[in-house]
Amino acid sequence: MSCNHRTRTSALLSKNDDRKQVQIGCPDQPWRSIICVFSSNELVDPLYNIMNDTEMEAAALSGISSIGEAVSGRGENVHYQPQDQDEDEDDDDDVYYIPPRRPSLDLGNGAMDISNWHRVDHAVAPALSYCSMKSEENADNMEDMEDEDEEGCSTRIHLYRADSFSSCYSFDSDDCEKRTPKDKDIEEDVPELTDRPELITDPNEIRHPSLTVAFTFKAICKTLKELSDENLKTVKMMLWNRYPQTFTTPPHSMDIVDLVDRLLECYSLEVSLQITRSILEEMERKKLVDYLKTLCLRNEVRHDLSETLKKKYGKVCEGFTTQGAKTPIDDIYTNLFITTTCDNGPNIEHEVMTIEKLDSNREEGTRLSIDDIMSARRLQDMNMRSLLITGVAGSGKSMAVQKLILDWIEEKSHQHVTFLFPLPFRELKQFEGSKVSLLEIIQTLYPETKRLRDEDYRSDNCKMLFVFDGLDEYKGNLDFQNTELLCDHTDPTSLNIIVVNLLRSRLLYRGLFIITTRPQVKRCIPWDAHYDEIEVRGFCDSEKDEYFKKKFQDPDQAARVIEYISSLKTLRIMCHLPLFCSLVAEECQRLFTEQGADAELPRSITYMYTKLLLALTRHHRMSRAPELKPEDERDFLMKLGKLAFNMLEQGQFKMIKSDWKEVGISDEEAVVNSGLCTQYVTKPFVLFQEKVISFIHPTMQEYLAALYVFLSYSNHGKNIFEQHLKQKVRGMLKGHKKMDLYKSAVDRSLQCEDGKLDLFLRFLFGMATKTNLELIQPFCTSSLKWPTVIKDAMALIKKKLSEHHPPGRKNNLQRCLEELDWSASGAAAASS
Known part of the structure; x- marks a missing residue:
């Protein structure tokens, strides 16, 4: 009997026998009928109700293992007994006729007894933040699912996964034998549900902004990757047993990425982390639980630190007459000429004379970008922890450092560094004359780091990069031979001892250090210390034009300025210094503002050199030495x-x-x-x-x-x-x-x-x-x-x-x- 046939049920009972027979099938085709035997005390009027309301009893009586098999007639233990049609007609007086039952596919509008259906837990609403990473179409589907959840359908999410299916599929479906959900009695479900850890979420709790989908996904993946294959199988089995609404099929074939992907699809970020922690705690993997908590803590501190650094270094003040005007660094930053060779001497390009290279380094160095300065590959190749960045005044050293900090904040480069701490020497001056530790300096300048623990500063998987900008501004005694040794970043001492031990690479031996300085007569790092040195040499010709295009929002004004400096070759040459470029742009902007777009630009190069002289000897000198009379x-x-x-x-x-x-x-x-x-x-x-x-x-x-x-x-x-x-x-x-x-x-x-x-x-x-x-x-x-x-x-x-x-x-x-x-x-x- 095919699944698409309409069926009816009839029962033939013999009055002379204690045992009664029931024929279930089509009377017109008796060879497709099923004959069942009952004792006389079992066949009473309620038989009609039993056959009408429950199919599990019929399946049990006929020896068929599933309801679908009972309806479709595919059971292995079914015996067919064809009977004579004439015999049925002669015994009409000796039988009770049971009216036809309702077809299996026509469920009707009446109440339905679902007491023996497979138990299906309500699925938790999927995390909105996770689906937001997908296409707009999925986002629309998510809204539809939320509407349906309000109407009572809580398993809608399974319809959007290829490996999921509804637990309420029709018994008459062709694939009902191929995809059978795990059978569990209600009595067996109850103790398992009570053993499941309760997921506690506080609706009033404000989620920390650092808890993003990207971080949660990465943190759980990194934690699970620390497990062995056997332990990972255990995790998968526990997830399958405890959260059947999420893992409707055994997740053994899933890799870690798919596993975490499924978890985040069905639960919020907080709940996903809580599920992972609870399972690891039950497996007694305390170190991994602590590792996951540490990742979350460091992520929160990093976010707060990034917000502080963004406010502090996100904008730059150029020139020396516009003290209060600041511009976003991305609006004006232009690639700098950074080379691996140092001691190159000054730029000797000249409008009139031909000057030979001044007996300096004649080697062709490798050009670096900001991303390469302390990249993971460069650290590995050079095997160094300290980097000295040199360059003449106005060459762009501080600008390069600011760009590096901003790129780290925006996760564009140096992501192997967990924390980045800029410690400019002009800010370290406030600690002169007092006993202080390096830890206290960091926590004073960046209070959000107070949540970090001592092991965070000593851990191999928590790299910290310290940027000391302007070592030439430090007037302390850099005595690398007689200064006492300091190895503990928590020991209070003088600022000079801290600086000397940092330069000698004796303090925070797992830390990375960048020091910027003008070329000094005395070496600012001891000769026996292992460090690398690079030089910032300002702009090349193409970068000069790019700078002015960024500086002037009006393309016509930018073109006029570029044409202007190109007409005066000495100005063009001198614009290799970013500081000089900013002075020229500042003067041109002033003229455009006062005289309009047709303003006549100055032909005097002396005036621009005088502005450069005053910028260096006054404005830039203030942070390095006392003011001169x-x-x-x-x-x-x-x-x-x-x-x-x-x-x-x-x-x-x-x-x-x-x-x-x-x-x-x-x-x-x-x-x-x-x-x-x-x-x-x-x-x-x-x-x-x-x-x-x-x-x-x-x-x-x-x-x-x-x-x-x-x-x-x-x-x-x-x-x-x-x-x-x-x-x-x-x-x-x-x-x-x-x-x-x-x-x-x-x-x-x-x-x-x-x-x-x-x-x-x-x-x-x-x-x-x-x-x-x-x-x-x-x-x-x-x-x-x-x-x-x-x-x-x-x-x-x-x-x-x-x-x-x-x-x-x-x-x-x-x-x-x-x-x-x-x-x-x-x-x-x-x-x-």
């Missing part, structure tokens, strides 16, 4: 400028110790505090090396030389180009005429065929412009009547242009005229 600042610049002028006349671009002694300049003030100079190591001989100091760029040397000559004339009435004896006699008789300085400077410059004084002359003329005089006024002890000087200087240049000179010199005189022309209109307006 005006007379001390002026004296330092005069000495440094004199050295620059003497070196320029000799065609020299590097300084040795004897040069410093002659002029009486502190190398620390020139290299570390002011940032106008840099230090590198040269190797003039095979087994010999020496430390050399040079200016951060040859044009900075030319600018300082011009400033020295100009201040000598304006403050003391001295013309550096005249003979000393003649100068003294003329100084006693009468004062210099203002144009004497420029006449002698032009004559000396035209005599140099190699053009070594060309840019110097351009800077010297630019010193007299109004805008530049306003900036250098603190260095001047007397004021000049600049409108007269400008007119006389322009007349002098035009006269020299009419004379016969080499093309290179004439071109430079034209550039000198441009230095003055930018302020010519302003001068005329002021004189009138």
Whole structure:
């Protein structure tokens, strides 16, 4: 009898026999009937009700193992007894006829007795946060399931999985034999349900924002991966037994990913973690329970730390005139030129002269990105824990560090690091003069780390990266030989002892350290310490343009600025320093704001160099050394400028110790505090090396030389180009005429065929412009009547242009005229 037949039931009972027979089947086809024998006391009127209301009794009486088999006639123990149709008709008076039963597929509208159905627990509503990671279509399905849950259907989620099926499928289905759910009596279910751990969720509890689907999935997977294969099978069996509404089929074939995926699909994040912990606790795997709790704790602390760092390092303040204006770092950050070779010396690209590489490192290094600085592969290849990042002032070291911190926060790079702690030396100064431990320093600057335990600082699977920005700002005594040993990060001591032991890699031996510094005369890390060193060299040409495109939201303005700096080759070269780029952009933005989109951009390079000088010696110096008195600042610049002028006349671009002694300049003030100079190591001989100091760029040397000559004339009435004896006699008789300085400077410059004084002359003329005089006024002890000087200087240049000179010199005189022309209109307006 096929499953799609309509069936009816009849019973044939013999009155003369104590045993009665029941025929179940089709009377028209008796060979398909089933004959069952009953005792006479069992066949009473209730038989009709029994056959009508329950199918389990019929299956049991006929020896069939399942209800589906009873209905379809596929049972193994069924015996068919065909009977004669005529015999049935003769015995009509001797039988009781039972009316046909309701068809199995037509359940009708009446009440149904489901007391013997398979017990199916209500499924817990799936976690919304998990389904949110899927497609929009699944999200819509989730909303439909939530509506149906409210109406009473709580197992709807099974319909969306290929390996699940409804426990309420029709007995007449063709595959009812192939997919049979696990049979359990109600009595057997009860003790198992009571043994299941109760899942406690507080509806009023606020979920920590760090508890995300990605983290929960990763944490449970990492924990289960620590189990052996046998223990993992035990976990799967426990999940199957305890949560049948989730695992409707044995999960033995599931890998860890599928297992956790199924868990998160049916339960909330908190409940999924609770289920995992409860099973591991019953298996007495306490270490794994603690491991899972540790992952959750570290995740919460990391999230809170990231929020603090994002507020602190998410924006950057550029330049030195807009103190309060901050810009998101992603809006302006441009890739920096970072190389694995150090001691490269300054950038020697020049508009006029060709300067040889200054006996520095000539090796071609590997270019690095921010992602590579402390990457897991680089740490493994280099086998190092400490990294020193050097670079001249304004080259972008701090910007690189800020980008690294932000990328770690946004999980773009350095994800093998669990915690990242920036400890700038300017912030560490608050701990000078007091006893403090490294742990107290970290907890003071980042209070959210107080939840971390001691084992977190000592664990191999909890890497911590400490970033010490601006070691050149630290004025403590770095005595690496006589400073006492410190190995415990909880021991209170002085700040100097902590810094020395960190640099010697004796404190937190599992930690990773990044130190940024300007090149110093004394080594800031001991020679026997194992560390790597890289150098930040600013922007390449393509990055210069990219910076201005990001800086100016208006593409037309960005194009104008790029065209402007390209028309002045010295500005283009000097823009390899990100600091100089920011000063140029700041000035152009000011002009666009005041004069509109058609504003005339400055042609004077002297003005931009003066802004760079003030940014380095004042704004950037404040965090490194006490403020200098005006007379001390002026004296330092005069000495440094004199050295620059003497070196320029000799065609020299590097300084040795004897040069410093002659002029009486502190190398620390020139290299570390002011940032106008840099230090590198040269190797003039095979087994010999020496430390050399040079200016951060040859044009900075030319600018300082011009400033020295100009201040000598304006403050003391001295013309550096005249003979000393003649100068003294003329100084006693009468004062210099203002144009004497420029006449002698032009004559000396035209005599140099190699053009070594060309840019110097351009800077010297630019010193007299109004805008530049306003900036250098603190260095001047007397004021000049600049409108007269400008007119006389322009007349002098035009006269020299009419004379016969080499093309290179004439071109430079034209550039000198441009230095003055930018302020010519302003001068005329002021004189009138």
